[in-house]
Amino acid sequence: MLRFENVGMRYGVGPEVLRDVNFSLAPGSFHFLTGSSGAGKTTLLKLMYLALRPTRGLIHVFNKDISVTPRAELPMMRQKIGVVFQDFRLIDHLTTVENVALPLRVSGAHRVEIDEHVRELLSWVGLGERLDSRPSTLSGGQQQRVAIARAVINRPSLLLADEPTGNVDDRIAVRLMYLFEELNRTGTTVVIATHNNVLVEKFGHPVMHLNDGELTIQRRRAPRDSAST
Amino acid sequence: MMRRTDIPFERDQSTRFLPWIVALMVFLGTLMFALAMLLASAVDAWDSTLTGRMTVQVPVQAASRDNIDTLVATIAATPGVNKVQAVSDTDARALLIPWLGEGVVDSGLPVPALIDVETTPGAKIDPVLLQARLEEKVKGVGVDDHRAWLSALIDVARTAEVLAFAILALIASAAVIAVVFTTRSGLAVHGAIIELLHQMGARDAYIAGQFQIQAMLLALRGGIAGGLAAALVLLLFALIGRGMDAAFLPELNLSPVKWGLLVLVPAVAVAIAMLTARLTVLRALARMP
Numbered sequence: 001m002l003r004f005e006n007v008g009m010r011y012g013v014g015p016e017v018l019r020d021v022n023f024s025l026a027p028g029s030f031h032f033l034t035g036s037s038g039a040g041k042t043t044l045l046k047l048m049y050l051a052l053r054p055t056r057g058l059i060h061v062f063n064k065d066i067s068v069t070p071r072a073e074l075p076m077m078r079q080k081i082g083v084v085f086q087d088f089r090l091i092d093h094l095t096t097v098e099n100v101a102l103p104l105r106v107s108g109a110h111r112v113e114i115d116e117h118v119r120e121l122l123s124w125v126g127l128g129e130r131l132d133s134r135p136s137t138l139s140g141g142q143q144q145r146v147a148i149a150r151a152v153i154n155r156p157s158l159l160l161a162d163e164p165t166g167n168v169d170d171r172i173a174v175r176l177m178y179l180f181e182e183l184n185r186t187g188t189t190v191v192i193a194t195h196n197n198v199l200v201e202k203f204g205h206p207v208m209h210l211n212d213g214e215l216t217i218q219r220r221r222a223p224r225d226s227a228s229t
Numbered sequence: 230m231m232r233r234t235d236i237p238f239e240r241d242q243s244t245r246f247l248p249w250i251v252a253l254m255v256f257l258g259t260l261m262f263a264l265a266m267l268l269a270s271a272v273d274a275w276d277s278t279l280t281g282r283m284t285v286q287v288p289v290q291a292a293s294r295d296n297i298d299t300l301v302a303t304i305a306a307t308p309g310v311n312k313v314q315a316v317s318d319t320d321a322r323a324l325l326i327p328w329l330g331e332g333v334v335d336s337g338l339p340v341p342a343l344i345d346v347e348t349t350p351g352a353k354i355d356p357v358l359l360q361a362r363l364e365e366k367v368k369g370v371g372v373d374d375h376r377a378w379l380s381a382l383i384d385v386a387r388t389a390e391v392l393a394f395a396i397l398a399l400i401a402s403a404a405v406i407a408v409v410f411t412t413r414s415g416l417a418v419h420g421a422i423i424e425l426l427h428q429m430g431a432r433d434a435y436i437a438g439q440f441q442i443q444a445m446l447l448a449l450r451g452g453i454a455g456g457l458a459a460a461l462v463l464l465l466f467a468l469i470g471r472g473m474d475a476a477f478l479p480e481l482n483l484s485p486v487k488w489g490l491l492v493l494v495p496a497v498a499v500a501i502a503m504l505t506a507r508l509t510v511l512r513a514l515a516r517m518p
Binding site: 052074075077078080081089091092102105106107 | 430
């Protein structure tokens with residue numbers, strides 16, 4: 001699914017923010033990504049969702065070495081990766097339905113199919129009453145749920161979430177985690193970057209821990225522990 | 230109801246001016262194209278009117294009936310001549326009226342006799358040789374194939390025509406530059422959304438297509454306005470031209486086909502705007518990972 005080999009990353013001429021990162025994620029695995037602020041979590045996620053190219057090392061996504069993958073093939077690969085951004089990145093002028101529908105529109109899905117799936121998912125995340133609302137009228141938690149719905153609407157093979165439960169109360173956080181687990185059960189590989197140790201402990205999936213740009217993997221009592229260093 | 234575009238172009242201030250710029254370009258472009266077509270048709274008209282025609286001029290003192298008959302018979306016997314006709318004194322004087330006025334012409338001004346010669350299409354008669362032969366019959370006869378002044382006139386008209394097309398090309402270039410800057414500004418303003426779409430797996434063509442549609446709508450608005458304004462000006466000129474009686478001025482009326490061709494100017498402007506926007510976006514996106 002995803003393999004990093006001796007990956008290093010630096011911005012410009014600055015110091016390396018990631019050093020010799022080695023890991024692989026098996027299809028259908030579930031991992032937490034932890035680390036203090038500035039440890040390189042967001043950079044690692046950006047490398048995973050192909051927004052950055054490493055300064056050294058090799059990255060294989062869906063069994064393809066991205067350094068030699070033609071640029072024209074990358075959009076198809078990105079369509080199989082769902083991302084929940086820490087700052088949500090909802091588009092202000094679009095309604096809730098339109099925001100969530102974006103990945104489907106981008107991948108060329110039929111309008112009727114888009115409408116049906118989007119409404120169903122939004123009802124599931126408790127936003128069935130806010131279908132035509134603009135992001136600016138939603139609370140932080142509601143915006144986060146829209147961002148999550150947008151990331152999962154396409155049933156991605158790989159779901160990457162940066163602090164997806166940061167702005168919601170514990171009840172909604174657990175509910176969202178169940179959504180991620182549900183997706184994981186249907187075959188989606190999930191990586192969740194979080195500071196929430198309660199959730200990490202409660203759900204018990206393996207933890208990829210970043211400390212000053214170096215990655216270690218801590219195995220736990222995950223039902224499908226398939227990470228390897 | 231899903232939106233047409235994911236990018237909120239209506240919030241982009243820089244796009245406000247594009248329809249005005251395109252309107253101005255289309256207005257000037259349409260006038261230039263019309264001018265080029267008018268000049269081309271004027272040149273053709275002058276050329277076709279005078280090609281294949283010669284005028285033999287007989288001095289007043291030699292313009293007797295016998296001399297003219299002799300000259301007509303000599304000319305008619307020349308290979309390549311299709312038709313020869315002596316111009317009546319009344320007709321010859323009538324030709325001078327636009328230049329000298331009725332009073333002067335009717336005041337007994339001596340007018341040389343004229344013989345109108347029409348050559349067979351494709352035939353080439355050397356006016357110098359013909360003149361030499363006619364002078365053997367009647368001294369002082371002149372042969373004019375109108376080439377001397379017509380070629381100078383055609384040269385001027387052709388130069389003006391080339392100039393009009395060059396200006397048209399400059400206008401098109403200016404339109405391209407305006408669209409490039411507007412599109413680049415749009416890329417900068419909507420960078421975050423473009424990055425998001427890119428990350429979701431939007432192909433470059435998907436994003437470029439949105440800019441292309443926006444450029445089309447803006448250019449269409451400007452193109453229609455500019456085209457209509459130019460059409461009004463041309464109609465006005467046509468009306469003015471209808472009242473004028475200037476023999477050698479080009480016809481200011483355009484044929485229906487040429488009016489149809491003028492519609493191409495806004496259409497081409499829209500196509501240029503769409504293509505420019507698309508290529509600008511594709512070029513910018515190619516720099517993304």
